[in-house]
Amino acid sequence: MDLIDIGANLTHESFRQDFDDVLARATAHGVGRMVVTGASREGSEHALALAKAGGGRLFATAGVHPHHAIDYDDATDALLRAWGREPEVRAIGETGLDYNRNYSPREVQREVFERQLAIAADLGKPVFLHQRDAHHDFLAILTRYRDRLPAAVVHCFTDTGEALRDYLALDCHIGITGWICDERRGAHLRELVGSIPADRLMLETDAPYLLPRTVRPLPKDRRNEPMYLAHIRDEVARDRGETAAVLTESTVRTSELFFGL
Structure with missing residues:
Protein backbone atom coordinates (compact mmCIF):
# COMPACT_ATOMS: atom_id res chain seq x y z
CA MET A 1 0.00 0.00 0.00
CA ASP A 2 1.37 3.41 -1.01
CA LEU A 3 1.72 6.17 1.57
CA ILE A 4 -0.04 9.54 1.44
CA ASP A 5 1.92 12.72 2.15
CA ILE A 6 -0.69 15.12 3.56
CA GLY A 7 1.55 18.19 3.50
CA ALA A 8 4.14 18.92 0.83
CA ASN A 9 5.07 22.46 -0.25
CA LEU A 10 5.58 21.45 -3.87
CA THR A 11 5.02 25.04 -5.02
CA HIS A 12 8.37 25.95 -3.45
CA GLU A 13 10.88 27.37 -5.92
CA SER A 14 13.37 24.59 -5.14
CA PHE A 15 11.10 22.12 -6.96
CA ARG A 16 10.74 24.09 -10.18
CA GLN A 17 13.73 22.58 -11.97
CA ASP A 18 12.99 18.91 -11.25
CA PHE A 19 9.31 18.70 -10.35
CA ASP A 20 8.57 15.65 -12.52
CA ASP A 21 11.62 13.86 -11.10
CA VAL A 22 10.42 14.62 -7.56
CA LEU A 23 7.10 12.94 -8.33
CA ALA A 24 8.86 9.98 -9.96
CA ARG A 25 11.09 9.51 -6.92
CA ALA A 26 8.05 9.66 -4.65
CA THR A 27 6.42 6.89 -6.65
CA ALA A 28 9.58 4.80 -6.56
CA HIS A 29 9.71 5.11 -2.78
CA GLY A 30 6.09 4.15 -2.16
CA VAL A 31 4.34 7.53 -1.92
CA GLY A 32 1.25 7.39 -4.09
CA ARG A 33 -0.66 10.58 -3.37
CA MET A 34 0.31 14.01 -2.06
CA VAL A 35 -1.60 17.04 -0.79
CA VAL A 36 0.09 20.23 -1.99
CA THR A 37 -0.01 22.94 0.65
CA GLY A 38 -1.37 26.36 -0.26
CA ALA A 39 0.12 28.89 2.15
CA SER A 40 -0.41 32.23 0.40
CA ARG A 41 -2.67 33.73 -2.22
CA GLU A 42 -0.19 32.99 -4.99
CA GLY A 43 0.84 29.66 -3.48
CA SER A 44 -2.75 28.46 -3.24
CA GLU A 45 -3.37 29.28 -6.89
CA HIS A 46 -0.20 27.39 -7.82
CA ALA A 47 -1.13 24.42 -5.60
CA LEU A 48 -4.51 24.19 -7.31
CA ALA A 49 -2.88 24.30 -10.74
CA LEU A 50 -0.50 21.49 -9.79
CA ALA A 51 -3.40 19.42 -8.47
CA LYS A 52 -5.43 19.94 -11.64
CA ALA A 53 -2.48 18.68 -13.68
CA GLY A 54 -1.60 15.92 -11.24
CA GLY A 55 -3.51 13.08 -12.81
CA GLY A 56 -5.30 12.12 -9.59
CA ARG A 57 -2.06 11.89 -7.56
CA LEU A 58 -2.01 15.49 -6.34
CA PHE A 59 -4.58 17.39 -4.31
CA ALA A 60 -4.40 20.86 -2.81
CA THR A 61 -5.22 23.05 0.13
CA ALA A 62 -6.06 26.73 -0.23
CA GLY A 63 -5.18 29.19 2.48
CA VAL A 64 -2.94 31.91 3.86
CA HIS A 65 -0.25 31.07 6.42
CA PRO A 66 -0.06 33.40 9.44
CA HIS A 67 3.28 34.70 8.17
CA HIS A 68 1.35 36.20 5.23
CA ALA A 69 -1.72 37.33 7.16
CA ILE A 70 -0.76 40.98 6.70
CA ASP A 71 -1.41 40.54 2.96
CA TYR A 72 -4.91 39.12 3.41
CA ASP A 73 -7.72 41.29 2.03
CA ASP A 74 -11.29 40.94 0.79
CA ALA A 75 -10.09 39.90 -2.66
CA THR A 76 -8.01 37.11 -1.11
CA ASP A 77 -11.02 36.00 0.91
CA ALA A 78 -13.15 35.84 -2.23
CA LEU A 79 -10.49 33.85 -4.08
CA LEU A 80 -10.14 31.33 -1.27
CA ARG A 81 -13.90 30.85 -1.29
CA ALA A 82 -13.83 30.25 -5.04
CA TRP A 83 -10.84 27.92 -4.93
CA GLY A 84 -12.33 26.07 -1.98
CA ARG A 85 -15.20 24.97 -4.24
CA GLU A 86 -12.82 23.34 -6.71
CA PRO A 87 -12.84 19.51 -6.44
CA GLU A 88 -9.04 19.37 -6.21
CA VAL A 89 -8.99 21.55 -3.07
CA ARG A 90 -9.57 19.22 -0.16
CA ALA A 91 -9.01 21.57 2.80
CA ILE A 92 -8.80 25.26 3.72
CA GLY A 93 -5.40 26.33 4.98
CA GLU A 94 -2.58 26.41 5.81
CA THR A 95 -3.99 28.81 8.38
CA GLY A 96 -3.49 29.46 12.06
CA LEU A 97 -1.23 31.45 14.37
CA ASP A 98 2.54 31.82 14.60
CA TYR A 99 3.80 33.88 17.54
CA ASN A 100 7.35 32.60 17.12
CA ARG A 101 8.31 34.89 14.25
CA ASN A 102 5.44 37.40 14.22
CA TYR A 103 5.93 38.27 10.54
CA SER A 104 2.34 39.55 10.75
CA PRO A 105 0.94 41.37 13.80
CA ARG A 106 -0.76 39.00 16.21
CA GLU A 107 -4.12 40.75 16.05
CA VAL A 108 -4.04 40.48 12.24
CA GLN A 109 -3.14 36.79 12.46
CA ARG A 110 -6.13 36.15 14.72
CA GLU A 111 -8.54 38.00 12.42
CA VAL A 112 -7.28 36.20 9.30
CA PHE A 113 -7.39 32.83 11.07
CA GLU A 114 -11.04 33.40 11.93
CA ARG A 115 -11.90 34.48 8.41
CA GLN A 116 -10.46 31.27 6.98
CA LEU A 117 -12.22 29.13 9.59
CA ALA A 118 -15.44 30.81 8.51
CA ILE A 119 -14.73 29.94 4.87
CA ALA A 120 -14.18 26.30 5.78
CA ALA A 121 -17.36 26.23 7.85
CA ASP A 122 -19.39 27.79 5.05
CA LEU A 123 -17.98 25.39 2.42
CA GLY A 124 -18.03 22.30 4.64
CA LYS A 125 -14.30 21.74 4.14
CA PRO A 126 -11.71 20.44 6.62
CA VAL A 127 -9.00 22.82 7.83
CA PHE A 128 -5.22 22.42 7.60
CA LEU A 129 -3.81 24.22 10.63
CA HIS A 130 -0.53 25.77 11.79
CA GLN A 131 0.28 26.70 15.37
CA ARG A 132 3.60 27.79 16.85
CA ASP A 133 4.04 29.39 20.26
CA ALA A 134 0.38 30.45 20.20
CA HIS A 135 -1.46 27.53 21.75
CA HIS A 136 -3.76 29.46 24.07
CA ASP A 137 -5.13 31.88 21.46
CA PHE A 138 -5.16 29.21 18.75
CA LEU A 139 -7.18 26.82 20.91
CA ALA A 140 -9.64 29.51 21.97
CA ILE A 141 -10.37 30.54 18.38
CA LEU A 142 -10.53 26.98 17.04
CA THR A 143 -12.87 25.94 19.84
CA ARG A 144 -15.40 28.57 18.77
CA TYR A 145 -15.56 27.14 15.25
CA ARG A 146 -14.87 23.45 15.79
CA ASP A 147 -18.49 22.25 15.83
CA ARG A 148 -19.03 23.93 12.44
CA GLY A 178 10.36 14.53 10.15
CA TRP A 179 10.70 16.55 13.35
CA ILE A 180 10.19 13.22 15.12
CA CYS A 181 13.34 11.89 13.40
CA ASP A 182 15.46 14.59 15.08
CA GLU A 183 17.08 13.11 18.17
CA ARG A 184 17.77 16.63 19.47
CA ARG A 185 14.37 18.28 19.10
CA GLY A 186 11.95 15.42 18.55
CA ALA A 187 12.57 13.17 21.55
CA HIS A 188 9.38 14.28 23.30
CA LEU A 189 7.34 13.45 20.18
CA ARG A 190 8.60 9.88 20.29
CA GLU A 191 7.00 9.58 23.72
CA LEU A 192 3.76 11.32 22.72
CA VAL A 193 3.01 9.75 19.35
CA GLY A 194 1.81 6.49 20.88
CA SER A 195 -1.09 8.33 22.54
CA ILE A 196 -2.55 9.53 19.21
CA PRO A 197 -5.47 7.30 18.17
CA ALA A 198 -4.86 5.56 14.85
CA ASP A 199 -7.88 7.27 13.31
CA ARG A 200 -6.43 10.69 14.15
CA LEU A 201 -2.82 10.21 12.98
CA MET A 202 -1.47 11.25 9.57
CA LEU A 203 2.02 11.61 8.08
CA GLU A 204 3.60 14.46 6.13
CA THR A 205 7.00 15.62 4.96
CA ASP A 206 6.38 19.40 4.92
CA ALA A 207 8.87 19.28 2.03
CA PRO A 208 11.19 21.01 1.27
CA TYR A 209 11.52 21.67 5.02
CA LEU A 210 12.26 19.31 7.92
CA LEU A 211 14.41 16.72 6.18
CA PRO A 212 14.42 13.63 8.45
CA ARG A 213 17.82 13.34 10.12
CA THR A 214 17.58 9.58 9.66
CA VAL A 215 18.10 9.94 5.88
CA ARG A 216 21.48 8.52 4.88
CA PRO A 217 23.30 9.84 3.04
CA LEU A 218 21.92 13.31 3.55
CA PRO A 219 21.32 15.09 0.24
CA LYS A 220 23.85 17.82 -0.38
CA ASP A 221 21.19 20.51 -0.66
CA ARG A 222 19.37 19.23 2.48
CA ARG A 223 16.08 19.54 0.60
CA ASN A 224 13.27 17.35 1.85
CA GLU A 225 11.06 15.51 -0.66
CA PRO A 226 7.96 13.28 -0.47
CA MET A 227 10.24 10.33 -1.26
CA TYR A 228 11.50 10.49 2.32
CA LEU A 229 8.06 9.98 3.91
CA ALA A 230 8.89 6.35 4.72
CA HIS A 231 11.61 7.54 7.11
CA ILE A 232 8.92 9.31 9.12
CA ARG A 233 6.61 6.30 8.89
CA ASP A 234 9.33 3.98 10.17
CA GLU A 235 10.18 6.20 13.15
CA VAL A 236 6.54 6.65 14.12
CA ALA A 237 5.88 2.90 13.78
CA ARG A 238 8.85 2.12 16.00
CA ASP A 239 7.71 4.62 18.64
CA ARG A 240 4.16 3.22 18.59
CA GLY A 241 5.32 -0.40 18.71
CA GLU A 242 3.67 -1.14 15.35
CA THR A 243 4.91 -2.60 12.11
CA ALA A 244 5.46 -0.31 9.17
CA ALA A 245 2.69 -2.12 7.29
CA VAL A 246 0.15 -1.57 10.06
CA LEU A 247 0.99 2.13 10.36
CA THR A 248 0.90 2.58 6.59
CA GLU A 249 -2.56 1.05 6.38
CA SER A 250 -3.98 3.10 9.26
CA THR A 251 -2.53 6.45 8.16
CA VAL A 252 -3.61 5.92 4.55
CA ARG A 253 -7.14 5.07 5.63
CA THR A 254 -7.26 8.06 7.98
CA SER A 255 -5.92 10.42 5.30
CA GLU A 256 -8.39 9.14 2.70
CA LEU A 257 -11.30 9.76 5.05
CA PHE A 258 -10.07 13.19 6.15
CA PHE A 259 -9.42 14.54 2.65
CA GLY A 260 -12.13 12.56 0.86
CA LEU A 261 -9.61 10.85 -1.39
Missing part, protein backbone atom coordinates in the same frame (compact mmCIF):
# COMPACT_ATOMS: atom_id res chain seq x y z
CA LEU A 149 -16.04 22.21 10.80
CA PRO A 150 -16.19 18.67 9.38
CA ALA A 151 -12.57 17.98 10.39
CA ALA A 152 -9.37 19.71 11.44
CA VAL A 153 -5.72 18.65 11.34
CA VAL A 154 -3.01 20.35 13.38
CA HIS A 155 -0.26 19.95 10.84
CA CYS A 156 3.43 19.52 11.74
CA PHE A 157 2.67 18.94 15.41
CA THR A 158 5.74 19.59 17.58
CA ASP A 159 4.11 20.85 20.78
CA THR A 160 3.64 19.53 24.30
CA GLY A 161 1.59 16.68 25.70
CA GLU A 162 -0.88 19.20 27.12
CA ALA A 163 -1.40 20.73 23.68
CA LEU A 164 -1.83 17.29 22.14
CA ARG A 165 -4.49 16.38 24.69
CA ASP A 166 -6.30 19.68 24.03
CA TYR A 167 -6.39 19.03 20.28
CA LEU A 168 -7.52 15.44 20.64
CA ALA A 169 -10.26 16.60 23.01
CA LEU A 170 -11.46 18.84 20.16
CA ASP A 171 -11.52 15.77 17.87
CA CYS A 172 -8.63 17.12 15.79
CA HIS A 173 -6.29 15.07 13.63
CA ILE A 174 -2.54 15.31 14.11
CA GLY A 175 0.09 15.52 11.37
CA ILE A 176 3.58 14.23 12.18
CA THR A 177 6.64 15.29 10.19
Whole structure:
Protein backbone atom coordinates (compact mmCIF):
# COMPACT_ATOMS: atom_id res chain seq x y z
CA MET A 1 0.00 0.00 0.00
CA ASP A 2 1.37 3.41 -1.01
CA LEU A 3 1.72 6.17 1.57
CA ILE A 4 -0.04 9.54 1.44
CA ASP A 5 1.92 12.72 2.15
CA ILE A 6 -0.69 15.12 3.56
CA GLY A 7 1.55 18.19 3.50
CA ALA A 8 4.14 18.92 0.83
CA ASN A 9 5.07 22.46 -0.25
CA LEU A 10 5.58 21.45 -3.87
CA THR A 11 5.02 25.04 -5.02
CA HIS A 12 8.37 25.95 -3.45
CA GLU A 13 10.88 27.37 -5.92
CA SER A 14 13.37 24.59 -5.14
CA PHE A 15 11.10 22.12 -6.96
CA ARG A 16 10.74 24.09 -10.18
CA GLN A 17 13.73 22.58 -11.97
CA ASP A 18 12.99 18.91 -11.25
CA PHE A 19 9.31 18.70 -10.35
CA ASP A 20 8.57 15.65 -12.52
CA ASP A 21 11.62 13.86 -11.10
CA VAL A 22 10.42 14.62 -7.56
CA LEU A 23 7.10 12.94 -8.33
CA ALA A 24 8.86 9.98 -9.96
CA ARG A 25 11.09 9.51 -6.92
CA ALA A 26 8.05 9.66 -4.65
CA THR A 27 6.42 6.89 -6.65
CA ALA A 28 9.58 4.80 -6.56
CA HIS A 29 9.71 5.11 -2.78
CA GLY A 30 6.09 4.15 -2.16
CA VAL A 31 4.34 7.53 -1.92
CA GLY A 32 1.25 7.39 -4.09
CA ARG A 33 -0.66 10.58 -3.37
CA MET A 34 0.31 14.01 -2.06
CA VAL A 35 -1.60 17.04 -0.79
CA VAL A 36 0.09 20.23 -1.99
CA THR A 37 -0.01 22.94 0.65
CA GLY A 38 -1.37 26.36 -0.26
CA ALA A 39 0.12 28.89 2.15
CA SER A 40 -0.41 32.23 0.40
CA ARG A 41 -2.67 33.73 -2.22
CA GLU A 42 -0.19 32.99 -4.99
CA GLY A 43 0.84 29.66 -3.48
CA SER A 44 -2.75 28.46 -3.24
CA GLU A 45 -3.37 29.28 -6.89
CA HIS A 46 -0.20 27.39 -7.82
CA ALA A 47 -1.13 24.42 -5.60
CA LEU A 48 -4.51 24.19 -7.31
CA ALA A 49 -2.88 24.30 -10.74
CA LEU A 50 -0.50 21.49 -9.79
CA ALA A 51 -3.40 19.42 -8.47
CA LYS A 52 -5.43 19.94 -11.64
CA ALA A 53 -2.48 18.68 -13.68
CA GLY A 54 -1.60 15.92 -11.24
CA GLY A 55 -3.51 13.08 -12.81
CA GLY A 56 -5.30 12.12 -9.59
CA ARG A 57 -2.06 11.89 -7.56
CA LEU A 58 -2.01 15.49 -6.34
CA PHE A 59 -4.58 17.39 -4.31
CA ALA A 60 -4.40 20.86 -2.81
CA THR A 61 -5.22 23.05 0.13
CA ALA A 62 -6.06 26.73 -0.23
CA GLY A 63 -5.18 29.19 2.48
CA VAL A 64 -2.94 31.91 3.86
CA HIS A 65 -0.25 31.07 6.42
CA PRO A 66 -0.06 33.40 9.44
CA HIS A 67 3.28 34.70 8.17
CA HIS A 68 1.35 36.20 5.23
CA ALA A 69 -1.72 37.33 7.16
CA ILE A 70 -0.76 40.98 6.70
CA ASP A 71 -1.41 40.54 2.96
CA TYR A 72 -4.91 39.12 3.41
CA ASP A 73 -7.72 41.29 2.03
CA ASP A 74 -11.29 40.94 0.79
CA ALA A 75 -10.09 39.90 -2.66
CA THR A 76 -8.01 37.11 -1.11
CA ASP A 77 -11.02 36.00 0.91
CA ALA A 78 -13.15 35.84 -2.23
CA LEU A 79 -10.49 33.85 -4.08
CA LEU A 80 -10.14 31.33 -1.27
CA ARG A 81 -13.90 30.85 -1.29
CA ALA A 82 -13.83 30.25 -5.04
CA TRP A 83 -10.84 27.92 -4.93
CA GLY A 84 -12.33 26.07 -1.98
CA ARG A 85 -15.20 24.97 -4.24
CA GLU A 86 -12.82 23.34 -6.71
CA PRO A 87 -12.84 19.51 -6.44
CA GLU A 88 -9.04 19.37 -6.21
CA VAL A 89 -8.99 21.55 -3.07
CA ARG A 90 -9.57 19.22 -0.16
CA ALA A 91 -9.01 21.57 2.80
CA ILE A 92 -8.80 25.26 3.72
CA GLY A 93 -5.40 26.33 4.98
CA GLU A 94 -2.58 26.41 5.81
CA THR A 95 -3.99 28.81 8.38
CA GLY A 96 -3.49 29.46 12.06
CA LEU A 97 -1.23 31.45 14.37
CA ASP A 98 2.54 31.82 14.60
CA TYR A 99 3.80 33.88 17.54
CA ASN A 100 7.35 32.60 17.12
CA ARG A 101 8.31 34.89 14.25
CA ASN A 102 5.44 37.40 14.22
CA TYR A 103 5.93 38.27 10.54
CA SER A 104 2.34 39.55 10.75
CA PRO A 105 0.94 41.37 13.80
CA ARG A 106 -0.76 39.00 16.21
CA GLU A 107 -4.12 40.75 16.05
CA VAL A 108 -4.04 40.48 12.24
CA GLN A 109 -3.14 36.79 12.46
CA ARG A 110 -6.13 36.15 14.72
CA GLU A 111 -8.54 38.00 12.42
CA VAL A 112 -7.28 36.20 9.30
CA PHE A 113 -7.39 32.83 11.07
CA GLU A 114 -11.04 33.40 11.93
CA ARG A 115 -11.90 34.48 8.41
CA GLN A 116 -10.46 31.27 6.98
CA LEU A 117 -12.22 29.13 9.59
CA ALA A 118 -15.44 30.81 8.51
CA ILE A 119 -14.73 29.94 4.87
CA ALA A 120 -14.18 26.30 5.78
CA ALA A 121 -17.36 26.23 7.85
CA ASP A 122 -19.39 27.79 5.05
CA LEU A 123 -17.98 25.39 2.42
CA GLY A 124 -18.03 22.30 4.64
CA LYS A 125 -14.30 21.74 4.14
CA PRO A 126 -11.71 20.44 6.62
CA VAL A 127 -9.00 22.82 7.83
CA PHE A 128 -5.22 22.42 7.60
CA LEU A 129 -3.81 24.22 10.63
CA HIS A 130 -0.53 25.77 11.79
CA GLN A 131 0.28 26.70 15.37
CA ARG A 132 3.60 27.79 16.85
CA ASP A 133 4.04 29.39 20.26
CA ALA A 134 0.38 30.45 20.20
CA HIS A 135 -1.46 27.53 21.75
CA HIS A 136 -3.76 29.46 24.07
CA ASP A 137 -5.13 31.88 21.46
CA PHE A 138 -5.16 29.21 18.75
CA LEU A 139 -7.18 26.82 20.91
CA ALA A 140 -9.64 29.51 21.97
CA ILE A 141 -10.37 30.54 18.38
CA LEU A 142 -10.53 26.98 17.04
CA THR A 143 -12.87 25.94 19.84
CA ARG A 144 -15.40 28.57 18.77
CA TYR A 145 -15.56 27.14 15.25
CA ARG A 146 -14.87 23.45 15.79
CA ASP A 147 -18.49 22.25 15.83
CA ARG A 148 -19.03 23.93 12.44
CA LEU A 149 -16.04 22.21 10.80
CA PRO A 150 -16.19 18.67 9.38
CA ALA A 151 -12.57 17.98 10.39
CA ALA A 152 -9.37 19.71 11.44
CA VAL A 153 -5.72 18.65 11.34
CA VAL A 154 -3.01 20.35 13.38
CA HIS A 155 -0.26 19.95 10.84
CA CYS A 156 3.43 19.52 11.74
CA PHE A 157 2.67 18.94 15.41
CA THR A 158 5.74 19.59 17.58
CA ASP A 159 4.11 20.85 20.78
CA THR A 160 3.64 19.53 24.30
CA GLY A 161 1.59 16.68 25.70
CA GLU A 162 -0.88 19.20 27.12
CA ALA A 163 -1.40 20.73 23.68
CA LEU A 164 -1.83 17.29 22.14
CA ARG A 165 -4.49 16.38 24.69
CA ASP A 166 -6.30 19.68 24.03
CA TYR A 167 -6.39 19.03 20.28
CA LEU A 168 -7.52 15.44 20.64
CA ALA A 169 -10.26 16.60 23.01
CA LEU A 170 -11.46 18.84 20.16
CA ASP A 171 -11.52 15.77 17.87
CA CYS A 172 -8.63 17.12 15.79
CA HIS A 173 -6.29 15.07 13.63
CA ILE A 174 -2.54 15.31 14.11
CA GLY A 175 0.09 15.52 11.37
CA ILE A 176 3.58 14.23 12.18
CA THR A 177 6.64 15.29 10.19
CA GLY A 178 10.36 14.53 10.15
CA TRP A 179 10.70 16.55 13.35
CA ILE A 180 10.19 13.22 15.12
CA CYS A 181 13.34 11.89 13.40
CA ASP A 182 15.46 14.59 15.08
CA GLU A 183 17.08 13.11 18.17
CA ARG A 184 17.77 16.63 19.47
CA ARG A 185 14.37 18.28 19.10
CA GLY A 186 11.95 15.42 18.55
CA ALA A 187 12.57 13.17 21.55
CA HIS A 188 9.38 14.28 23.30
CA LEU A 189 7.34 13.45 20.18
CA ARG A 190 8.60 9.88 20.29
CA GLU A 191 7.00 9.58 23.72
CA LEU A 192 3.76 11.32 22.72
CA VAL A 193 3.01 9.75 19.35
CA GLY A 194 1.81 6.49 20.88
CA SER A 195 -1.09 8.33 22.54
CA ILE A 196 -2.55 9.53 19.21
CA PRO A 197 -5.47 7.30 18.17
CA ALA A 198 -4.86 5.56 14.85
CA ASP A 199 -7.88 7.27 13.31
CA ARG A 200 -6.43 10.69 14.15
CA LEU A 201 -2.82 10.21 12.98
CA MET A 202 -1.47 11.25 9.57
CA LEU A 203 2.02 11.61 8.08
CA GLU A 204 3.60 14.46 6.13
CA THR A 205 7.00 15.62 4.96
CA ASP A 206 6.38 19.40 4.92
CA ALA A 207 8.87 19.28 2.03
CA PRO A 208 11.19 21.01 1.27
CA TYR A 209 11.52 21.67 5.02
CA LEU A 210 12.26 19.31 7.92
CA LEU A 211 14.41 16.72 6.18
CA PRO A 212 14.42 13.63 8.45
CA ARG A 213 17.82 13.34 10.12
CA THR A 214 17.58 9.58 9.66
CA VAL A 215 18.10 9.94 5.88
CA ARG A 216 21.48 8.52 4.88
CA PRO A 217 23.30 9.84 3.04
CA LEU A 218 21.92 13.31 3.55
CA PRO A 219 21.32 15.09 0.24
CA LYS A 220 23.85 17.82 -0.38
CA ASP A 221 21.19 20.51 -0.66
CA ARG A 222 19.37 19.23 2.48
CA ARG A 223 16.08 19.54 0.60
CA ASN A 224 13.27 17.35 1.85
CA GLU A 225 11.06 15.51 -0.66
CA PRO A 226 7.96 13.28 -0.47
CA MET A 227 10.24 10.33 -1.26
CA TYR A 228 11.50 10.49 2.32
CA LEU A 229 8.06 9.98 3.91
CA ALA A 230 8.89 6.35 4.72
CA HIS A 231 11.61 7.54 7.11
CA ILE A 232 8.92 9.31 9.12
CA ARG A 233 6.61 6.30 8.89
CA ASP A 234 9.33 3.98 10.17
CA GLU A 235 10.18 6.20 13.15
CA VAL A 236 6.54 6.65 14.12
CA ALA A 237 5.88 2.90 13.78
CA ARG A 238 8.85 2.12 16.00
CA ASP A 239 7.71 4.62 18.64
CA ARG A 240 4.16 3.22 18.59
CA GLY A 241 5.32 -0.40 18.71
CA GLU A 242 3.67 -1.14 15.35
CA THR A 243 4.91 -2.60 12.11
CA ALA A 244 5.46 -0.31 9.17
CA ALA A 245 2.69 -2.12 7.29
CA VAL A 246 0.15 -1.57 10.06
CA LEU A 247 0.99 2.13 10.36
CA THR A 248 0.90 2.58 6.59
CA GLU A 249 -2.56 1.05 6.38
CA SER A 250 -3.98 3.10 9.26
CA THR A 251 -2.53 6.45 8.16
CA VAL A 252 -3.61 5.92 4.55
CA ARG A 253 -7.14 5.07 5.63
CA THR A 254 -7.26 8.06 7.98
CA SER A 255 -5.92 10.42 5.30
CA GLU A 256 -8.39 9.14 2.70
CA LEU A 257 -11.30 9.76 5.05
CA PHE A 258 -10.07 13.19 6.15
CA PHE A 259 -9.42 14.54 2.65
CA GLY A 260 -12.13 12.56 0.86
CA LEU A 261 -9.61 10.85 -1.39
